[in-house]
Each structure stands twice: as C-alpha cells, then as structure tokens.
Ligand SMILES: Nc1ncnc2c1ncn2[C@@H]1O[C@H](COP(=O)(O)OP(=O)(O)O)[C@@H](O)[C@H]1O
C-alpha cells in the first residue's frame with residue numbers, strides 16, 4: 032500500500048517583483064503502486080512544480096501529499112528523481128555515480144559493487160563502470176541517471192522530461208528501456224514529457240494539464256504502454272487508435288496555447 | 296666570440312622562422328576562415344621568432360652585440376666624449392644645439408627681469424620719491440646692458456682676444472687632420488692602458504686610457520681643447536665705457552641698502568642687485584666679435600667627425616639608445632647601454648650569485664643546509680602537548696638531583712631538546728620567497744575555502760562575513776604592509792600574514808562563487824539519493840566548486856608573488872625582493888635585471904604547475 036495521494040494541492044509563487052503566480056490549483060489525484068503515469072501540458076503549466084513538490088524539494092502552499100500513507104515533508108530515498116540533463120556528478124565515474132546513493136548510506140562495499148554491475152547491465156552500460164561520465168553521450172548519461180536512481184530501490188520514480196534532450200533514435204531506445212524497467216521492477220513511475228507521442232507510449236494513465244492556473248485538465252487511461260511491452264513502438268504509433276488519440280490531445284493543447292496567446 | 300656567434304645565430308633563426316612561417320601561411324590559407332580559433336593554434340616557429348626577437352633586442356640595445364664585435368669602440372668613443380666635453384664650454388655659447396646665441400639669451404632674460412621689476416616697483420607701497428628713484432635705476436641698468444653690445448663703446452682690444460681663440464681652434468683642427476698627431480705612443484702609458492680592465496669587466500665599465508692611435512689623437516686634442524676652452528671662458532667684456540656707469544649704479548644701490556628696516560624696498564633692491572651682478576659679469580658681446588670663433592668651431596666639428604670615421608657609424612648603429620659620456624675621470628655608458636645590462640654580464644652575475652659560497656649579502660640564492668631533526672620537531676610539536684599529560688613535572692630532591700619522569704621527557708622531545716641526526720634542508724633567498732608564498736597561500740586556502748563554501752550556502756554567513764571581506768579586499772595589500780610589519784615585525788610572520796590576507800580574500804570569493812554556482816538539479820539529485828547536508832557539501836558542492844577554487848589558487852599565487860616582492864622590499868634580510876631592493880640602492884642594474892628575470896621565471900613555473908594540477912585534477916571542468 033504505497034500509493035501517492037495528492038489532496039487539493041495548491042502552489043502559489045511570489046515573484047521578486049511582488050506578483051503571485053498560481054502554479055498549481057486544487058490538484059488532487061491518486062497514483063496506485065505500479066502505475067505508469069505520464070503528464071503532458073503546455074510549457075509553464077506547473078508540471079515541474081508538481082514533480083518538485085512530490086520529490087519534496089518545495090512545499091505546497093496548501094493541500095497535502097502522502098506517499099504510502101506518510102506525509103511528504105522533504106526529499107527522501109523513497110522517491111527517485113531523473114532530470115532532463117542527467118544532473119550527473121561529472122567528477123565521478125559511471126560506477127561512482129550509480130553507487131552514490133549506496134555510498135551515502137555506507138552500504139556494504141562488495142554488495143554495492145555487485146548491484147552496480149547488475150544495474151549497468153540492465154541499462155545496457157556493461158563495461159562502462161570506470162568511464163568518466165563527461166565522456167558519455169547524452170543517451171548513455173540518461174541511462175546512468177536511471178541506474179543511479181533505481182539502485183536505491185525507490186517506491187516512486189519521478190522523471191522530468193528525461194528524454195527531452197535526446198535525438199529521435201536514442202529516444203526511442205530509451206522509451207523501450209523505461210517500459211522494460213517498468214515491467215521488470217513493477218515500480219510506480221511518473222514521467223513528465225512535452226511530446227504527445229511519448230506521453231501516449233509511456234503512460235497507462237495520462238494527465239493533460241492546463242495553464243494559468245496550472246491544473247489537471249483531463250485524464251486518459253491508455254493501453255499503448257501495455258502493448259509497448261511486447262510490440263515494436265513504431266508499429267503502435269502507426270495504429271489508428273494511436274493517431275486518433277494523438278490528434279485529440281494535440282488539438283486540446285493547441286487550443287490551450289491559443290488561449291494563452293489570446294490572453295497576453 | 297660566443298656572444299658574436301650567438302647574435303648571428305639568433306638573426307639567422309629569426310629570418311628562418313619568419314620565412315618558414317610565411318611559407319606555412321601560404322599553405323594554411325585554406326584551413327580555416329578568418330575568425331576561426333583554430334587559426335591561432337600551434338605555430339611553434341612563431342614562438343621561436345618571438346623569443347629570438349626579444350633576445351636580439353636585448354643583445355642589441357644593451358650593446359652586448361656592439362661589445363662583441365667592436366671591443367675597442369667604447370674606449371675610442373670615450374676619447375671622443377672627452378673631446379666633446381672639452382669643447383662644450385665654447386660650443387654651448389653658440390646656437391649649435393641651443394636656439395640662441397648666449398649673449399642674446401642673457402639680454403633677453405635680463406630685459407625680462409628688468410621689465411617685471413619695473414612693474415613691481417609701480418604697484419609697490421613705496422613713496423613716490425622712492426618709486427622714481429628705483430625706476431630710474433631700472434632704466435640705467437637697461438641702458439648699461441644694451442651698451443655692452445655696442446662695439447663703439449667697448450675696449451678695442453676685445454676682438455683680438457676672440458680672434459686668438461679662433462686661431463687656436465683652427466690650429467687644433469689642422470693638427471687633428473695630421474696622421475701622426477700627437478706623435479708616437481709612450482710605452483709606459485701604453486702598458487698602463489693595456490693593463491686596464493676591459494669594457495664591462497668592472498663597475499667603472501669603460502677603460503679610460505686610450506688604447507688605439509685614433510683614441511690617442513682624440514685624447515690629445517681634448518687636452519688642448521680644454522686649454523682653449525679655459526682661455527675662452529676667461530674672456531670678459533671689460534674696459535668699456537659702460538663700466539663707469541655701472542659703478543655709479545652700484546653706489547646708488549649701496550645707499551639704498553642702508554635703509555634696512557624697509558622690507559619691501561630691500562626686496563626690490565636685492566633683485567636689482569642680482570641683475571647688476573649679471574651685467575657686471577660681462578658675458579654679453581657684440582655678435583660680430585664671436586663670429587670667427589663660431590666658424591672655427593663649425594669647421595673643427597666637421598674635422599673631428601670625419602676623423603672619427605667608422606667610429607661614428609658604430610656609435611649610431613651598433614650602440615643605439617644612448618651614448619658614451621666622459622665625466623671628470625671616467626667614461627660611462629648612458630641610456631639603454633646603462634640601464635639595460637648586457638645578457639652576458641647578467642648571466643655572469645647570476646652564475647656568481649648562484650654560487651652558494653658567494654650568494655648575496657651572506658645568503659645564497661638557493662642552496663641547502665644541514666638541520667638537526669630535533670629543530671623541526673620543536674617547530675612542529677607544540678610544547679603544550681607535555682602540559683596536557685596528567686601528572687606534575689619533576690622537582691629536584693634534597694641532593695639537587697632532578698629525576699626525569701614521562702612528562703618531562705615528552706617536554707624535552709616537544710621542545711627539540713634531544714640529539715638527532717641532521718638532514719639537508721633547502722635555504723636561500725629564492726627558497727625563502729617561495730616558502731613565504733606557499734605558507735601564506737596554504738593558510739589562505741585552509742581558512743578561505745571553508746568560509747567561502749559556508750558563505751555560498753548560508754544566508755547568515757554571507758551577510759555576516761561579506762562586509763568584512765569586502766571591506767579589506769579592495770585595499771591594495773601593500774597599503775597594509777606598514778601596519779602589519781609594525782605589528783608582526785620585519786621577520787617572516789608579517790610577510791606571511793600579508794600574503795595570507797591576500798590569498799584568503801581570493802580563496803573566499805572563488806570558493807563562494809563555486810558553491811553558489813552549483814547546479815540546482817545536482818543538489819536535488821543528491822537529496823533524492825539520500826545524502827545528508829554534510830555529504831552534499833563534501834561530495835557535491837566541494838567538487839563542483841573545484842574549478843573555481845583551483846582558478847582562485849592560480850590567481851592567488853600570482854598576486855601573492857607580486858605582493859611578496861614588494862613586501863620584501865620594505866623590510867627583511869632575505870628574499871628575492873630584498874636582493875632587488877639592495878641592488879636598487881646600489882644602482883646595480885645587472886642584479887636588478889637578474890632578479891626580475893628570476894621572478895618572472897619562478898612566476899611562470901608556479902603558473903605552469905597550477906595549470907598542470909588543474910588539467911590533472913579537473914579534466915571534467917565545464918563538461919557537466
Ligand atoms: N520559484 C518560482 N518562483 C516564481 N514562479 C515560479 C517558480 N517556479 C515556477 N514558477 C512559475 O510557475 C509556473 C509553472 O512552472 P513550471 O512548473 O516550471 O512549468 P512547466 O514545468 O510545466 O513548464 C510558471 O509560470 C513559472 O513561471
């Protein structure tokens with residue numbers, strides 16, 4: 032029973048100039064253990080803010096957030112984070128990055144080494160343990176970031192546009208990897224993206240958020256992710272169902288953007 | 296010989312590298328468009344060209360090349376300079392280098408003074424009668440002065456005196472043109488001349504006794520010319536009608552001087568008296584009197600120049616930026632030849648000072664000495680350690696014996712009071728300077744980096760310490776020096792503290808910049824991975840700040856190095872700055888330049904070392 036429960040979360044920022052920005056308004060949802068949730072929305076609708084609140088980096092203005100029945104008070108190892116730009120420690124090697132969390136816990140050295148090997152294997156980086164991370168390509172760096180997060184065995188994995196900076200081909204490979212990890216580990220994953228296709232492929236559930244104030248606009252339940260576990264992703268994209276949903280959501284976001292343009 | 300060939304080799308190298316570079320430019324033209332940074336990469340041949348240019352300029356302007364190729368030129372030019380300075384008393388009265396004839400200049404100045412005196416008289420608070428008298432005196436002085444230039448009122452014997460001088464000069468010109476002037480060399484003097492130290496061998500720089508026939512010719516002429524000059528200077532405008540008028544003015548001035556109590560009057564009288572004395576000197580003549588002398592001197596100049604022959608070319612082309620001048624009893628280099636020591640001399644000086652037995656002011660530049668280990672233990676281990684041991688120090692018993700116990704034995708060790716083998720320890724001016732910089736820097740880093748990180752992470756620390764740092768940081772370190780040297784004394788402590796202050800501010804600021812520059816996502820990641828505050832500081836923020844910290848160290852070394860030398864100049868008895876300061880007081884340009892070069896070299900080594908450390912420790916810089 033380690034569900035994520037958001038109850039009427041509000042976030043109001045005050046800018047240095049004194050204006051207040053209502054970044055999140057009355058956000059409530061429940062994310063069950065093992066669910067794969069993708070969040071989509073126009074830029075500035077509060078996606079990162081929501082993730083930061085869940086991760087515990089910032090505190091909501093009002094409302095409560097519980098993970099497994101416990102109130103979220105600050106950052107913790109039960110919630111792993113993957114950022115857009117790896118946020119790797121470039122002065123460390125791949126292995127040192129991956130075992131960072133275990134080292135902070137002073138975990139047993141041999142066991143740590145074994146786990147690192149395992150995870151590098153899973154993300155497809157076997158043999159790269161001693162490579163400095165700054166020598167890796169963008170896709171490889173994101174794999175390291177994934178392994179670094181997963182080795183801590185978190186209940187919830189939060190990803191903020193993790194594949195946004197990758198080229199199309201690498202991106203597709205990484206999408207399969209995320210699905211594979213979801214299936215093999217059964218983790219709860221919340222993934223933010225600005226690509227509609229990605230949101231459809233990497234979400235059992237999909238939240239479309241609307242801006243000003245940032246709020247949940249619409250929720251979808253999809254089975255493309257399930258199909259993605261067995262099928263080629265490109266084939267799924269070509270199905271009529273996929274194209275239909277994609278067009279629907281695109282139109283929705285398009286209209287939101289139009290509305291913003293009209294307002295300003 | 297060596298310098299001569301080196302000079303040629305340098306020229307050849309320069310020309311070769313330029314030609315080689317030009318050739319490469321032609322082929323490189325297609326490599327990259329203008330503005331592409333890769334156009335500035337490589338090019339070691341240009342480094343060679345640059346280095347050989349610098350060396351050539353040095354060899355050339357310090358006259359090292361001239362000395363190598365024309366070893367006797369300085370001695371000959373010294374004789375020429377003797378003649379020049381002998382001629383000067385006559386020469387300077389004519390408009391060769393000056394604008395005006397001496398007489399014209401004197402008249403102009405005295406007329407001007409009389410005009411301004413006249414003006415002061417008319418605005419003074421004197422009685423009208425006094426004013427009238429002074430004005431009349433001014434007018435009389437003016438008239439007397441003017442009549443000094445009027446040939447009809449002068450002693451008719453005067454022109455003949457000038458003609459005699461002109462004849463003497465012409466006679467000397469004729470002698471100078473003779474090949475056998477001034478006759479065969481005296482073997483005794485020749486011996487003495489040959490025994491002189493060579494050019495640049497001693498501090499007197501240039502051998503004064505002529506070594507060559509040409510030199511002897513100029514020296515002899517200089518002696519004769521000195522006599523002529525003396526006679527010329529002795530000629531005075533006297534025996535003219537103006538003298539009696541001047542005497543009457545003198546009487547009137549004396550009469551006025553009696554009224555001592557009238558201050559304003561006395562000031563004016565004093566000034567009138569000055570003009571009177573100058574007129575009495577009798578140095579103004581009608582121009583036509585001196586025309587012959589002027590012509591004779593012009594001719595003499597042409598003769599002596601042509602007699603110099605190739606020497607003139609050497610002077611102009613091989614010894615640029617200065618000349619050789621003759622003083623009362625020695626010749627010296629003036630201009631760049633003087634303040635730019637010759638590379639070969641500088642190298643010799645360096646070799647001399649580098650010799651540990653010689654050194655400078657009793658301390659070698661860089662050497663080692665044997666030091667007992669116990670001294671170092673004394674320095675490193677504080678005596679307090681013994682006090683901390685429980686128990687009491689032993690007391691003497693009734694027989695006056697002192698029984699050592701454990702506590703006192705520890706004290707003996709801590710205070711270096713035990714026999715131990717000696718080990719070699721570096722020492723010397725250079726070593727002292729380096730140690731001061733490194734120790735100051737060490738403490739600057741040790742305290743500055745943690746404080747900087749703290750300030751980057753805590754609002755309290757930033758607000759609390761910022762005013763402190765910002766208040767003393769902009770003050771030039773040397774402004775502190777007098778204060779610090781007073782507090783700490785002229786020993787090492789003061790200098791090290793000064794350097795510590797310099798390094799500390801730089802380290803605080805760079806560490807703070809590094810800490811505040813940490814990417815937020817990295818901090819977030821570390822939090823999510825379960826790191827504590829302490830772990831985040833040590834494992835994320837510190838390594839992330841390393842590039843800034845190391846750059847800070849690099850800057851700090853440079854600034855410390857500069858500050859140290861200045862501080863050592865202020866006080867102390869060792870160090871490179873001390874050496875330079877003493878050399879400065881003695882105008883020893885060779886040592887000054889040697890220290891400058893040494894400082895540059897060591898600074899470069901420090902910087903190269905830091906660059907190496909940076910490349911080794913943070914290859915990931917800027918790649919996160
Ligand atoms: N620290 C902050 N201070 C003020 N406004 C903020 C702050 N963080 C985010 N915002 C505002 O909140 C809104 C949502 O931001 P964000 O969550 O980053 O959007 P998204 O990730 O969906 O693009 C934006 O309008 C942004 O300007």
Ligand SMILES: [Mg+2]
Pocket residue numbers: 078079
């Ligand atoms: Mg965002």
